[in-house]
Amino acid sequence: MEAENIITTEELTKRFAGFTAVDAISFNVKKGEIFGFLGANGAGKTTAMRMLCGLSKPTSGKATIAGADVYKQTEQIKKSIGYMSQKFSLYEDLTVKENIRFYGGIYGKTNAFIKEKTAFLLHQLNIENEADKLVASLPLGWKQKLAFSVAIFHEPQIVFLDEPTGGVDPVTRREFWNLIYQASERGITIFVTTHYMDEAEYCNRVSIMVDGKIEALDTPRGLKETYNATTMDDVFLQLARKATRADV
Amino acid sequence: MRTLQFLLQKEFRQIFRDPAILRIIFVMPMMQLLILPWAADYEVKNIKLVVVDHDHSDYSRQFVSKVTASGYFLLNTYTSSYSEASQQIADDKADIAVEIPARFEKDLVKESEAPVFLAVNAVNGVKAVLGAAYLQSIIQDFNNGIRAKWIQMPRLSPEPNIEVVSSNWYNPLMNYKWFMVPGILVVLVTMVGSFLASLNIVKEKEIGTIEQINVTPIKKYHFILGKLIPFWVLGLIILTIGLLISYVAYGIVPAGSFFTIYVFAAAYLLAVLGLGLLVSTFCSTQQQAMLISFFLMMIFILLGGLYTPIESMPTWAQWITRFNPVTYFIHVMRFVILKGSSLADILPQLCIILIFAFVLNSWAVINYRKRA
Numbered sequence: 001m002e003a004e005n006i007i008t009t010e011e012l013t014k015r016f017a018g019f020t021a022v023d024a025i026s027f028n029v030k031k032g033e034i035f036g037f038l039g040a041n042g043a044g045k046t047t048a049m050r051m052l053c054g055l056s057k058p059t060s061g062k063a064t065i066a067g068a069d070v071y072k073q074t075e076q077i078k079k080s081i082g083y084m085s086q087k088f089s090l091y092e093d094l095t096v097k098e099n100i101r102f103y104g105g106i107y108g109k110t111n112a113f114i115k116e117k118t119a120f121l122l123h124q125l126n127i128e129n130e131a132d133k134l135v136a137s138l139p140l141g142w143k144q145k146l147a148f149s150v151a152i153f154h155e156p157q158i159v160f161l162d163e164p165t166g167g168v169d170p171v172t173r174r175e176f177w178n179l180i181y182q183a184s185e186r187g188i189t190i191f192v193t194t195h196y197m198d199e200a201e202y203c204n205r206v207s208i209m210v211d212g213k214i215e216a217l218d219t220p221r222g223l224k225e226t227y228n229a230t231t232m233d234d235v236f237l238q239l240a241r242k243a244t245r246a247d248v
Numbered sequence: 249m250r251t252l253q254f255l256l257q258k259e260f261r262q263i264f265r266d267p268a269i270l271r272i273i274f275v276m277p278m279m280q281l282l283i284l285p286w287a288a289d290y291e292v293k294n295i296k297l298v299v300v301d302h303d304h305s306d307y308s309r310q311f312v313s314k315v316t317a318s319g320y321f322l323l324n325t326y327t328s329s330y331s332e333a334s335q336q337i338a339d340d341k342a343d344i345a346v347e348i349p350a351r352f353e354k355d356l357v358k359e360s361e362a363p364v365f366l367a368v369n370a371v372n373g374v375k376a377v378l379g380a381a382y383l384q385s386i387i388q389d390f391n392n393g394i395r396a397k398w399i400q401m402p403r404l405s406p407e408p409n410i411e412v413v414s415s416n417w418y419n420p421l422m423n424y425k426w427f428m429v430p431g432i433l434v435v436l437v438t439m440v441g442s443f444l445a446s447l448n449i450v451k452e453k454e455i456g457t458i459e460q461i462n463v464t465p466i467k468k469y470h471f472i473l474g475k476l477i478p479f480w481v482l483g484l485i486i487l488t489i490g491l492l493i494s495y496v497a498y499g500i501v502p503a504g505s506f507f508t509i510y511v512f513a514a515a516y517l518l519a520v521l522g523l524g525l526l527v528s529t530f531c532s533t534q535q536q537a538m539l540i541s542f543f544l545m546m547i548f549i550l551l552g553g554l555y556t557p558i559e560s561m562p563t564w565a566q567w568i569t570r571f572n573p574v575t576y577f578i579h580v581m582r583f584v585i586l587k588g589s590s591l592a593d594i595l596p597q598l599c600i601i602l603i604f605a606f607v608l609n610s611w612a613v614i615n616y617r618k619r620a
Contacts, residue, residue, distance in 0.1 A: 053463050075465060083463040087456030093262050105254030106464050 003030040006158060006189050007052065012061035014047050021047040023212035024061060029205075031157075034180065034190040036200045036220075039209030040240045045193045046086065048209070049160055052191070053083050066157045079107075082151035082159040082188075086166065090147055092136035096127060099135055100150060107154035121149050124179075141172030145179060152183050159183065161192040165199065177202055197232040208236060211245045251466060255474030259448075263478055269444065277436050277486055281493045284432050285425040288555065292378040297321045298333045298342040305353035307394075311364075314390050315346070320382050337369045344368050344379050356394065418503075418586045425498050430581035431554040433490040437483050437513060438548065438574055441520030442527065443541045445479040449528035450537040472613065476521050483517040484510070503588030509581070512594060515601045516577045522608030523573075529615040548574040573604050 007029035014022040022044040029035045039045045050056040052065055054074035063069075068076040090099045097118060104114040122128045125145055130138060138146065144164060152159050161180075165173045177199065184190055192203070200206050200220060207217040216223055216239060220232055227235045263269050297315065301308050316323045324342050327333060336342040347365035349355075355362040364387060370376040419426050452458040461471060491509075494500040502509060523544070531537040549555075551565065552574035558566055569575045576597045583589040591598075 055459065055462055078463055078465045081463065083460065085456060085459050087459070089456050089460035091258070091262065091457060092455075093265050094258065098258070098261060102254055102258045103464070105257075106251050106461075106466050108250070108465070 003032060005029065006031045006033075006066055007035075007063070007191065009052075009063040010061055012048070012051060012063050013059050014044075014051055014056065015059045020212055022051065022058075025209070025212075025214045026061075027207055027214060027217055029158075029189060029191060031189055032184065032187055033204045034184050034192065034202065036203030036206035037191060037193045037209070038195075038200055038206055038236060039193070040243055042245060043209040043240075043243070044212040045209055046162055049162055049191070049193065053081060053160055054078055080157045082154065082156040084147050084151040084159070084161045084164050086162045088140075088143055088147060090135050090143065090150060093134060095132050095134055096122070096138070096146060097131045099146070100153060103150050104153050109154060117153060121153070125149060141168050141175075144168055144172070145176055148176065148179055152188055155186075156188065158189040158191060161190065163193055163195065165194065165196065173199070197236055200232045200236075206232070208239050210239055210243050215239050215242070251470050252473055255466070255470060256477060259474055259478040263482070272440070272444065273482065273486060274489065276439075277490045277493060280432050280436060281429065281490060282497055285428040285498070288424075288428050292375050292382075293320055295321050295344060295375065295379040295382075296324045296342045298325045298327065298336045298345045299323065300327055300330050300333045300345060300347040302328055302350040303348050303352040304328070307353040307356055308348045311348065311352075311387075311390055312346075315383065315386050318382065318386055320379070334367065337367065340369070340371075342369070343372075343375060344383065346383070426500060426586060427582065428554075429494045429498055429500055430585045431552075431578045433487065433494065434552075434574060434577045434581055435545075435549060435554065436490055437487050437517065437577070438520050439545065440483045440486050441479060441517050442524040442544070443538075444482070445475060445521050445524030446527040446531070446537045446541055447534055448479070449475055449525065450531050450534050453528075453532055454534060468613065468616065472525065472616070476518075476525070479521055479524070480514075480517050483521075484513060487513050500585065502585040504584035504590060508584050508589070508591045508594065511591060512577070512580050512584075512598055512601070515598060515605060516573065518605035519573045519601050519608055522605055522612055525612035526608055526615065529612055548572055551575070552578050554578055573601060576601055 005028040007027075009028075010026050011024040012022060012026070013020065013024050025048060037045055037049070047056065051058045051070060052063060054065075054070060054077045058070060065077045066080040068074075068080070070077065091102070094102065100118050100121065101114055104117065109117075122131050125142070127138075127142060127146070130142075135143060135146070148159075148161070148164060151161075165176055168176065173196070180190055180192070180202075192199075194200060203220065205217065205219050206223060207214050208223075209215065216226070216235070218226065223235045224230065224232065227238050229235045229238065299312050299315075301312070312323070312326070315321055321344075325333070325336060330345075330347060333342070333345040333347070337345055345367040347367070349363060349365070352362045352364075366380060366383060368376045368380050449458075452461070487510075491502075491506075524541075527537055527540050527544070531540060551561075551569050551572050553569065554574075558569050558575065561569065580589070580594045580597050583594065
């Protein structure tokens with residue numbers, strides 16, 4: 001049985017003054033999937049993701065996120081998603097615990113839920129000793145893992161990750177992906193952008209954006225067959241070389 | 249409501265964890281209130297005088313000692329050469345030259361009148377005007393003293409004499425500190441309200457946490473209230489510290505009630521916080537917010553009647569002062585602290601400030617929504 005679609009977009013477009021950042025993209029993401037959203041710098045990934053999160057209003061086209069419309073029901077969308085932006089977005093001047101408590105609180109979670117889940121999370125990340133330290137004092141890799149855990153703290157249906165592993169060492173990246181798999185097993189849909197092609201291999205399906213359009217969308221294996229390549233790197237290079245748009 | 253509680257908890261934690269903010273809260277009011285009122289004094293003192301005495305008579309010496317005894321003048325040089333005096337003014341060693349002519353005493357005795365020449369260095373306009381005015385009133389006094397000596401029958405005095413006696417109400421000793429301190433308190437509260445609040449919001453933009461907040465179901469008004477309430481409280485704390493310092497250091501006890509001061513301050517803070525919020529919606533970096541706030545503060549203070557009376561500004565400038573919230577608060581603070589005005593007396597100002605608060609906050613909220 002086919003899983004239901006949790007994200008659907010149809011001709012979704014975003015134009016800034018005289019510039020089409022996202023050009024009529026149409027795709028679906030199935031519930032529980034790990035969906036890789038690839039593209040060169042400036043291909044329009046972040047803009048597309050911001051539209052799906054309700055941070056940016058589309059110029060035209062349709063999209064629904066967990067059954068909610070991106071034009072009218074942004075507040076409903078915000079309740080059912082988690083988001084981890086390119087910029088590190090926890091408060092550096094709050095402790096680990098205080099950050100978790102704050103984000104749990106603003107999603108309306110009860111104190112009992114926050115307490116129990118915090119203990120679990122600290123244990124899972126193995127940072128119990130750092131619980132009362134300021135986030136600023138943690139190494140980058142730990143911060144990223146913490147940011148991901150905070151983004152899914154309220155058990156969203158979908159989590160959007162915008163280059164979550166940028167600047168992180170290979171070991172930590174591996175650990176990060178373990179967290180992603182664990183979240184996926186719990187039924188959270190993962191929507192992730194990345195520049196690491198080994199990470200693309202971990203995804204169930206991958207789309208590749210070139211100049212604001214989705215040029216390819218398939219499983220990593222399917223893509224490699226279609227483009228007659230041995231690695232995802234090859235696939236990506238073949239497609240990205242077609243790009244005419246300068247780095248934005 | 250619970251969301252707001254979490255937001256407030258976060259804000260207060262961050263504020264009290266920031267050493268810069270703590271310094272601003274406690275050190276800034278101390279510095280401003282302990283140093284500024286002494287320096288920002290309208291009285292002109294220590295005017296450097298050069299006396300050119302061509303007469304060297306008893307009267308000329310009496311005249312000079314009367315001038316120096318007034319306490320406003322420092323006798324810099326006593327010379328008999330006018331060119332030396334003018335050189336002193338040119339070298340900025342003297343502010344006013346007084347020339348006593350050669351026949352000063354003789355003319356005074358014989359003709360009952362003698363000219364005295366004043367040359368004033370008017371580079372510093374205030375010093376020149378006030379210095380010359382002081383000197384003229386001393387000369388007048390000297391003149392009257394001589395007249396009383398020479399004209400034996402005052403009833404037959406050829407000139408009618410009207411003596412003007414003034415009594416200074418509300419600030420009987422004409423103490424400038426009493427006048428400055430309420431104004432400086434206003435500046436402090438304004439800075440906390442507009443500066444700190446706008447910097448705080450822009451900081452969240454800069455580090456990107458505002459985007460994280462925007463993807464949560466937090467309502468706009470929750471976020472804005474979460475930002476306004478802490479700085480509103482902070483403003484009132486600064487005001488309290490300021491009032492305490494002005495009591496301890498200058499013995500200033502408001503003639504009016506604290507209740508009136510706090511009611512007005514509470515409304516005023518809403519207005520300046522709205523302004524801070526508005527500034528933050530226009531800026532994307534803390535530097536921009538800083539510069540805009542600085543620019544606004546300069547205008548607010550110079551056009552707020554802190555240093556120069558609004559009544560003596562040109563009409564167009566007076567119109568601008570009406571759109572300056574600082575003007576109203578300085579006025580109210582001086583009236584309540586010195587004159588003892590009641591809440592009913594300052595009702596018009598209170599209403600205007602509430603209008604300010606409403607307009608600025610609405611504008612900020614509308615502008616904020618567009619950006620998100």
